[in-house]
Amino acid sequence: MVHTRRRDRLPSRGVGSAPAEGSSRSSNAAENPTKRSDCPFCRAVDGLAPAHIVASDDDTVTLLTNAPASVGHLLVLPRRHVTELWSASSDEAAALGRATAQMARLLRDRLAPDGVTVRQNNGAASGQRVAHLHVHLVPRWHGDGSIGWPIPPAEPPDPDEVLARLTAG
Numbered sequence: 001m002v003h004t005r006r007r008d009r010l011p012s013r014g015v016g017s018a019p020a021e022g023s024s025r026s027s028n029a030a031e032n033p034t035k036r037s038d039c040p041f042c043r044a045v046d047g048l049a050p051a052h053i054v055a056s057d058d059d060t061v062t063l064l065t066n067a068p069a070s071v072g073h074l075l076v077l078p079r080r081h082v083t084e085l086w087s088a089s090s091d092e093a094a095a096l097g098r099a100t101a102q103m104a105r106l107l108r109d110r111l112a113p114d115g116v117t118v119r120q121n122n123g124a125a126s127g128q129r130v131a132h133l134h135v136h137l138v139p140r141w142h143g144d145g146s147i148g149w150p151i152p153p154a155e156p157p158d159p160d161e162v163l164a165r166l167t168a169g
């Protein structure tokens with residue numbers, strides 16, 4: 001039997017706690033435009049740059065990426081210029097989640113992939129290239145290549161230590 005521990009709620013404040021919801025603090029995104037007109041995704045959302053818009057609602061826009069990893073590779077983004085996931089409000093994150101699920105269903109229904117990879121990068125170290133929060137939906141077919149995951153550390157991390165770092169007040 002696998003021994004697991006969980007906490008239902010992380011502390012909202014305290015040493016090492018996460019920044020406030022909706023905080024615009026940004027650490028290491030590759031590019032971080034300060035003006036909406038300098039952001040390629042904002043320009044697409046605002047209709048100032050060519051874009052293949054697949055769907056949109058009050059909070060999100062979904063478009064085809066300019067550099068598709070597969071046929072139907074989509075990006076779901078919030079309308080507001082939010083750099084990373086930790087800077088999104090709860091409402092924005094919820095809207096992003098809803099739109100992501102809707103777009104996954106769309107891909108399944110229209111393109112009949114064998115699977116869909118959902119990937120969301122925060123910061124240059126993770127592979128984020130445009131500093132406007134976005135979720136990748138990548139239709140997948142059997143045998144189409146790597147699943148793309150970091151190289152695991154040589155020494156497996158101690159789960160108790162990691163859990164303590166994530167949950168200690």
Ligand SMILES: [Zn+2]
Nearest residue numbers: 039042081132
């Ligand atoms: Zn933007």
